Amino acid sequence: MRSPPETSELDTPSRILMGPGPSMIHPRVLRAMSTQALGYMDPSFLEIMDDIQELLRYAFQTDNEWTLATSGTGTAAMETAIGNIVEPGDTMLVPTNGYFGDRMGKIARRAGGDVVTVDAPWGEPLHPADVADAFDEHQPDVFGFIHAETSTGVRQPNVSDLTDIAHDHDAITIADCVTSLSGVELHVDDWGIDAAYGSPQKCLSCTPGATPLTIGERAREKIQNRDDDTGSWYLDLDLVMEYWGDERNYHHTAPTTNFYGLREALRLVAEEGLENRWERHRAVAGELREGLQNLGLEPAAEKEYWLPSLNSIEVPDGVDDAAVIEFLMDEYDIEIASGLGALEGDIWRIGCMGYSARRQNVACLLTAMEDALEAQNFDVDEPAIEA
Amino acid sequence: MRSPPETSELDTPSRILMGPGPSMIHPRVLRAMSTQALGYMDPSFLEIMDDIQELLRYAFQTDNEWTLATSGTGTAAMETAIGNIVEPGDTMLVPTNGYFGDRMGKIARRAGGDVVTVDAPWGEPLHPADVADAFDEHQPDVFGFIHAETSTGVRQPNVSDLTDIAHDHDAITIADCVTSLSGVELHVDDWGIDAAYGSPQKCLSCTPGATPLTIGERAREKIQNRDDDTGSWYLDLDLVMEYWGDERNYHHTAPTTNFYGLREALRLVAEEGLENRWERHRAVAGELREGLQNLGLEPAAEKEYWLPSLNSIEVPDGVDDAAVIEFLMDEYDIEIASGLGALEGDIWRIGCMGYSARRQNVACLLTAMEDALEAQNFDVDEPAIEA
Known part of the structure; x- marks a missing residue:
C-alpha cells in the first residue's frame, strides 16, 4: 500500500x-453552494434546474427553449455550441482579433469544420464591411464571434x-458572451444571435x-437535422436536453x-x-478607467468599444508589466x-466583474x-x- | 426588456x-467549498492542484504522473479516457453486462473506434475465459471494463x-471506478490498469x-503518439496536462x-x-444487506462479487418497486x-457510499x-x- x-x-x-476571471464569488452564492446534495432526479432538484432555465432566459434576454447550464467550464460551453452546430465539412468563419476567436477555430476544426477567418487587429472589434467581404468570399455555414x-x-x-450579414447568407451565428453576460448590455433574441454562451465566474x-448556454430555433434545427452524431457524447445537446426538457431522461450526473x-x-x-447591473459595471469600471488615466496610464481600448468588465491598459515604456502584477x-x-497572445507584455488586463465590481476594490486597486x-x-x- | x-x-x-449517487456531501467538504475563489494561476491554487494530484495517487494507489481531476462530471472523465486513448480505426472491447459498459461503447464510437463486446448477463461480472475468447476473436486495441x-x-x-489477458495482446486497459474509488479495494498499478477514472460524488x-482520472505510462504513450487530434479540445489530455504539469499553461478555467x-x-x-475506509463500507453495507435479508428481501448480487457501495436488491413478486421508492x-x-436498463423494475439500487455509509442511515433505511x-x-x- 502507498x-x-x-x-x-x-x-x-x-x-x-x-x-480576467474568476471574479470574486458573491457571499450568497458561497452560502448556496454549501447546501447538502440532492439526487439528480429529485423533484426539488429538477425545480432548481427549471429556475436556472428561466433565470438564464432573463439574463440572456431570450425565449429560447434550449437554455441550460452545461456541465463544465466556459470552454465546455464553447465546445458544446460549436461541436453541435458545426458538422463535418461545414465552413465556420471566426475572427482573428483575439485569443478566443482563435479558440473557436481550433474547436471547429476538431468538429470536422473548415475554418476561415475575418481579420481585425488585436485590440479592435470586427468591422461589418470586413465580415460582409468574408461572407462573400467564403460563404460560411456558421459565423462565430466574440x-x-x-x-x-x-x-x-x-x-x-x-x-x-450572417442571416442574409443563411449562416448560424454563435456569440461568445463569456465576459459580457449580466455585466454588459446583451440581447440575444433582439440581436439575432442563434447560439450564445456565458460564464458563471465572470x-x-x-x-x-x-x-x-442558449440555443435558438435556427441553430436547434441544424443540430437536430445533423446527418451524423456529434464527436462528444458528453456534450451532445440532443441527449443533454432530454434531461433538461420534459423527458427528464438521465444523461449524466449534474454538478x-x-x-x-x-x-x-x-x-x-x-x-x-x-439594466442596473450593466450600469453598475459601467460606473464602477468607469471610475477605474478614469483613475488609471489620472495615474498617467492609457486604456488600450477606445471608448466606443471599451469593455467595462475587462479593462485593458497599456503598459508604459520602461515599466516591467510582470513586476507590477x-x-x-x-x-x-x-x-x-x-x-x-499577441498583446503579452503590452497590456494589463483588469477585470471589474460582478461582485468584484465594487468601489472599494477600485479604490484599493488605484492606491496599490x-x-x-x-x-x-x-x-x-x-x-x-x-488629499 | 424581458x-x-x-x-x-x-x-x-x-x-x-x-x-446510486450523488451520496451525501461531507460537512467538511461543504465548508471547504464555501471558500472564496482564487485565480487559476494563483500560486496558492496551483498548490491545491498539486495536493489533489498527490491525494489522488494515494486514492487510486498509483504512481502515475498523469493523475488529475477532469473539469466535468463522471461521464466527462469517461470520455476523456476513451476519447484520448481510442484513435479512429481502433477496436475497443467493452462488456455487455451493465449500463456503463454500453456507455463506454457509445463514447468509443464517437471517437471513431470500432466497438466489439464481451458478454455476461446483467448482474454478473465478466469471466476471464470470455474475455480471453473475445481477445482472440477481435484483437482489440483497447479494453474497457467496469x-x-x-x-x-x-x-x-x-x-x-x-x-x-489485455496486456498479453498489447491492449490498453481502461477501468471505470466511478462507484469503487475510495469505497472498495482498488490498486490501479498493482492490478495493471492503464487508465482509471472515479467519481467525486460517490x-x-x-x-x-x-x-x-489517472493515466499510466502505456496509455500516455499511446495518447502522445496519436496521428491526429482528439475530437474534443476541452478534454484533450495533452493540452490539459500542460496546465496540471510543470508548464502551467492556461488551457481552461478550472472549477x-x-x-x-x-x-x-x-x-x-x-x-x-x-483500508479502514474499504472496511467501513463493507461493514456498514454488510449490516444493510443483512438487515434487508431479515426483512425477506434478496440481494441480487452474489456475495463473491457484491459491491458494498451499491447494493442491488430484488423486488419481490407483487411489490410495486416505484411505490416503495x-x-x-x-x-x-x-x-x-x-x-x-435491463433490470428496470427487477431491482432496487441502494447506495452506501462515503458520508452516506453510516450506521444511522442504515438503521433509518431498514425501518423505513x-x-x-x-x-x-x-x-x-x-x-x-x-425489540
Whole structure:
C-alpha cells in the first residue's frame, strides 16, 4: 500500500480578484453552494434546474427553449455550441482579433469544420464591411464571434449588423458572451444571435463548473437535422436536453452544488435588474478607467468599444508589466493579469466583474497601482486619491 | 426588456441519499467549498492542484504522473479516457453486462473506434475465459471494463486476470471506478490498469463537477503518439496536462470550488486510511444487506462479487418497486433508486457510499423499508429492529 500524503487544512489567501476571471464569488452564492446534495432526479432538484432555465432566459434576454447550464467550464460551453452546430465539412468563419476567436477555430476544426477567418487587429472589434467581404468570399455555414474579448478588453459593438450579414447568407451565428453576460448590455433574441454562451465566474460571480448556454430555433434545427452524431457524447445537446426538457431522461450526473450556486448568482441578477447591473459595471469600471488615466496610464481600448468588465491598459515604456502584477499580489493581495497572445507584455488586463465590481476594490486597486508604479520609478501624473 | 422571473431563496429538503449517487456531501467538504475563489494561476491554487494530484495517487494507489481531476462530471472523465486513448480505426472491447459498459461503447464510437463486446448477463461480472475468447476473436486495441457497475451492483473480481489477458495482446486497459474509488479495494498499478477514472460524488462524498482520472505510462504513450487530434479540445489530455504539469499553461478555467471540495474529500480519505475506509463500507453495507435479508428481501448480487457501495436488491413478486421508492422519499426523505436498463423494475439500487455509509442511515433505511413493504402488504419475515 502507498502511504497517504500529508496535507493541511485548506487555507487560502484573501485575494481581491480583478483579473480576467474568476471574479470574486458573491457571499450568497458561497452560502448556496454549501447546501447538502440532492439526487439528480429529485423533484426539488429538477425545480432548481427549471429556475436556472428561466433565470438564464432573463439574463440572456431570450425565449429560447434550449437554455441550460452545461456541465463544465466556459470552454465546455464553447465546445458544446460549436461541436453541435458545426458538422463535418461545414465552413465556420471566426475572427482573428483575439485569443478566443482563435479558440473557436481550433474547436471547429476538431468538429470536422473548415475554418476561415475575418481579420481585425488585436485590440479592435470586427468591422461589418470586413465580415460582409468574408461572407462573400467564403460563404460560411456558421459565423462565430466574440461579444466581449477577454484577451483584449474589446466589446463588439453593433452586433445586429454582423448577425444580419450572417442571416442574409443563411449562416448560424454563435456569440461568445463569456465576459459580457449580466455585466454588459446583451440581447440575444433582439440581436439575432442563434447560439450564445456565458460564464458563471465572470460577471455572474459564481464558481466555474456549470456554464450558461442558449440555443435558438435556427441553430436547434441544424443540430437536430445533423446527418451524423456529434464527436462528444458528453456534450451532445440532443441527449443533454432530454434531461433538461420534459423527458427528464438521465444523461449524466449534474454538478449539484454548481447548480445551487448558479441559481443564486442568477437570482442576484434578477434582483438587481439587468439594466442596473450593466450600469453598475459601467460606473464602477468607469471610475477605474478614469483613475488609471489620472495615474498617467492609457486604456488600450477606445471608448466606443471599451469593455467595462475587462479593462485593458497599456503598459508604459520602461515599466516591467510582470513586476507590477507581482507587486500588487505580494503587497496588496490583488490579482490582475498580463496580456495574452499577441498583446503579452503590452497590456494589463483588469477585470471589474460582478461582485468584484465594487468601489472599494477600485479604490484599493488605484492606491496599490500608484504604489506599484512608483516602485517602478514611473512618473505618476496625479495621485489617484486626492488629499 | 424581458422581465426577471420570481424565485425564492434556495430551500432544499433534507434527504438521506442512498441512491446510486450523488451520496451525501461531507460537512467538511461543504465548508471547504464555501471558500472564496482564487485565480487559476494563483500560486496558492496551483498548490491545491498539486495536493489533489498527490491525494489522488494515494486514492487510486498509483504512481502515475498523469493523475488529475477532469473539469466535468463522471461521464466527462469517461470520455476523456476513451476519447484520448481510442484513435479512429481502433477496436475497443467493452462488456455487455451493465449500463456503463454500453456507455463506454457509445463514447468509443464517437471517437471513431470500432466497438466489439464481451458478454455476461446483467448482474454478473465478466469471466476471464470470455474475455480471453473475445481477445482472440477481435484483437482489440483497447479494453474497457467496469470495476463497480452502478447499474447492477456488481463488483468485478480478479481484475488482474483481465488486465493480464489485455496486456498479453498489447491492449490498453481502461477501468471505470466511478462507484469503487475510495469505497472498495482498488490498486490501479498493482492490478495493471492503464487508465482509471472515479467519481467525486460517490464514495468520496464530494459534489460532482471535478472528476478523478489517472493515466499510466502505456496509455500516455499511446495518447502522445496519436496521428491526429482528439475530437474534443476541452478534454484533450495533452493540452490539459500542460496546465496540471510543470508548464502551467492556461488551457481552461478550472472549477475552483469543486477543486477545494475534492481536495478536502481526498484529505478525509487520507485521514481515515484507504483500508479502514474499504472496511467501513463493507461493514456498514454488510449490516444493510443483512438487515434487508431479515426483512425477506434478496440481494441480487452474489456475495463473491457484491459491491458494498451499491447494493442491488430484488423486488419481490407483487411489490410495486416505484411505490416503495416514492414511499421512502415521501415518508422518510430517503432516496433509493430503481433498476436501470435491463433490470428496470427487477431491482432496487441502494447506495452506501462515503458520508452516506453510516450506521444511522442504515438503521433509518431498514425501518423505513419495513414500513414501505408493509404498506405493500408484503410479508416481512422478521422485524429489522428486534425489540
